[in-house]
Amino acid sequence: MAQREVARAVADQAIARLGARLLPSAVPADVAEFRNGAGNAVGSLDVHRGSPGSSIDFMLQSSLHCKVPNGAIDITSILIFLNALTDAPHFLLELIQGSSTSIVVILDLLPRKDLAFHPDYLQKYYEETRMDEQRGKIEELPQTRPYRSPSLFVRSACSPTAIMVSIDCGQGGEKALEEIMHGQLATVIQEVLQIWLDNCVDSTTEMDEVERDCLLKRDRIVRSKSIEVDLTANLPRMFGPDVSSRVITEIRKAFGVQEP
Amino acid sequence: MAQREVARAVADQAIARLGARLLPSAVPADVAEFRNGAGNAVGSLDVHRGSPGSSIDFMLQSSLHCKVPNGAIDITSILIFLNALTDAPHFLLELIQGSSTSIVVILDLLPRKDLAFHPDYLQKYYEETRMDEQRGKIEELPQTRPYRSPSLFVRSACSPTAIMVSIDCGQGGEKALEEIMHGQLATVIQEVLQIWLDNCVDSTTEMDEVERDCLLKRDRIVRSKSIEVDLTANLPRMFGPDVSSRVITEIRKAFGVQEP
Incomplete structure (x- = not known):
């Protein structure tokens, strides 16, 4: 499946570059892979914490696959979050x-x-990383429309150069979509990751205590709110309360945030 | 001209509701109306300061008209900014x-x-003011496309419900555009103003000194940066250095920010 392949290539690129900055995966087996009782939904979660002294807080990869009457829903996420040694973006x-x-x-x-x-x-x-040009490369595709998250919070948390699009190739457009995903989309994702690897991972930021407190507090709010918007709203519907609570607990652990 | 009429109706609506909260206009005659030497560009600026004790900092209206080889450029702005009695939006x-x-x-x-x-x-x-529904009413028009300001700062300063669109009615679409402007656009602008009048103008916010300092500092940065992006980049080109420096000085005075 194109989505998985593209995500895997990106994750491999990140892991290869981050190397010893990442600790081995630390997720219990029943969260590394999980499914619902009815057997129509399956998911996976992998979390690498950053090694001590590195600027990496954690790298999280997840995938969800859920059969629905007319097909299936697939969601893949890759998050690489930095800690308070730097204020560089995640x-x-x-x-x-x-x-x-x-x-x-x-x-x-x-x-x-x-x-x-x-x-x-x-x-x-x-500006200096020319992130907006990457956005332009995707938005110039005729199949692309802006995607507005229904969550105003998600929109507020993202940068003005965020790529938030829906690519719709219309009826019979399976092959066209695959080509875009393996072509322009894969290229742009890899380039954005490269920009991040080159400009953010190795940066350290001098901060006084007030600035660091403020950064940590903001990070915590964004993380809690993302879990609330993204996961606690969707996972239970797909996987039922028990499985999703196990998964969300692991994600909270990675994010370093408590239940509200 | 539809643009002027729509802007005037909005300004009148604001002035009627704000009433004694606004002081009389306080702009020198050669800034209230100005033109360039060649006579192909004309502009106007009107600034009302808020009256003492009110939450209004100022209301600024400006219009610029500049003939260009293929027609003319017209820009109309209405800003109503609040002071530090409240942290409500401008x-x-x-x-x-x-x-x-x-x-x-x-x-x-x-x-x-x-x-x-x-x-x-x-x-x-x-969220509670349902601002996003107003955005939806304009973006659902088939002639509407998202507008991305080339300035990342402008995009960052706006809210996630900001209406930033280009409405293009295509060749021969003069009448269609006028109808949209007097119809859906005028309605949405008036409704957004009404939301602002109902939720922001009379609000006061209790803040400690640190919070108020932070608000004032943020306000100052946004104001300085807007002047830099918007005016110091464009006015001199249209009106030459002397006229534009006079106008920018008055705008800086209203904004309460110094030259950089």
Whole structure:
């Protein structure tokens, strides 16, 4: 499946570059792979914590597959979050596919500061890295439409160069979509990851205590809120309360946030 | 001209409701109306400061008209900014028209806090006011395309429910555009203004000194940066250095920000 292949290539690229900065996977077997009672939904979760002294907080990969009456829903996520040694953006990729001819893509360097308050941060990570050109490469495809997350919070948390699009190739467009995914989309995801690897992973930021507290607090709010919006809303529907509570517990652990 | 008429109706609606909260206009005559040496560009600026004790900082209306080889460029802005008695959003409308068949619209309740850091603020001013439905009413028009400001800063400063669109009615679409402007667009602008009047103007916010300092600092950065992006880039080209420096000085005075 194109979605999985593209995500795997990106994850491999990240893991190869991050190397010893990542600790071995640390997820119990019944969360590394999980399914629902009815057998129509299956998921996987993999979390690597960052090694001590590195700027990596964690790398999280997840995939969900759920059969529905007219086909299946597939969601793949790759998050690589940094810790408070730096204020550089996190890496975020989410692919949400509800049919074989269309896909929603969310790809961003997730900002960790208020961009309107910190134009220097905006310039460093978004203007100088020419992130907007990557967005342009996807949005110029005629099959692409802007995707507005129904969550205003998700829209607020993303950067102004975030790629948030729905690519719809219409009836009979299975092959066209596969070509885009293996072509322009895979290229742009890899390039954005490369920009992130080159500009964010090895950066360290001098911060006084107030700044670090503020960064940590903001990180925590964004993480809690993402779990609330993204997972606690969807997982129980797909996997029932027991499985999803086990999975969400592991994700909370990775994110370092408590239940609300 | 439809653009002027729509803007005037909105300004009148605001002035009628704000009443004694606005002081009389306080702009020198050579800034209230100005033109360039060649006579192909004319502009107007009107600024009302808020009266003492009110939450209004100022209301600014401006219009620019500049003949170009293939027609004319018309830009109308209405900004109503609040002071530090409240942290409620500002009102912002900008209409930019480069032809008789298309127009760019920027309409927002401009947030004064980092929305990812303050989900309660997002909920209060953007979710509970159902601002996103207003955006939907304009974006559902078939002539509408998303407008991305080339300035990442402008995109960062706006809310996730900001209406940032280009409405293009194509060749021969003069009448269609006028109808949209007097119809759906005028309605949405008036409704957004009404939401702002009902939810923001009379609100006061208890803040400690640190919070108020932070709000004021953020306001100052957004204001300085907007002037830099919007005016110091464009006005001199249209009106030459002398006229534009006079106009920008008055705008800086209203905004309460110094030259960089």
